[in-house]
Amino acid sequence: MGLKYRTYLDGTAIYGCTRCKTHLTTGDAIVSRQFQGQHGQAYLFNYVVNILQGEDEDRSMTTGLHTVRDISCVKCNTILGWTYVGILFLFLRIYFK
Numbered sequence: 248m249g250l251k252y253r254t255y256l257d258g259t260a261i262y263g264c265t266r267c268k269t270h271l272t273t274g275d276a277i278v279s280r281q282f283q284g285q286h287g288q289a290y291l292f293n294y295v296v297n298i299l300q301g302e303d304e305d306r307s308m309t310t311g312l313h314t315v316r317d318i319s320c321v322k323c324n325t326i327l328g329w330t331y332v333g334i335l336f337l338f339l340r341i342y343f344k
């Protein structure tokens with residue numbers, strides 16, 4: 248068991264894991280708030296830290312078929328959202344600090 252190094256973000260709006268509040272991203276990284284995820288409101292970010300990415304998976308979205316990966320918290324493994332493969336945008340269910 249090694250230590251899991253986590254990045255701590257600084258800013259006025261920090262978004263974190265819904266379960267353990269590990270820092271994930273900041274308000275500056277929000278591209279859009281106009282998304283509805285499978286589990287409710289989702290935000291679109293272009294910068295996220297402290298995540299693990301799952302396997303590539305083809306998934307049917309409202310905008311068509313996309314290759315995506317689930318992303319989860321590096322600390323508690325809670326599934327936080329998904330990312331489009333090859334595109335830096337990430338959708339997250341978030342905790343607002």
Ligand SMILES: [Zn+2]
Pocket residue numbers: 264265266267268269320321322323324325
């Ligand atoms: Zn967590």
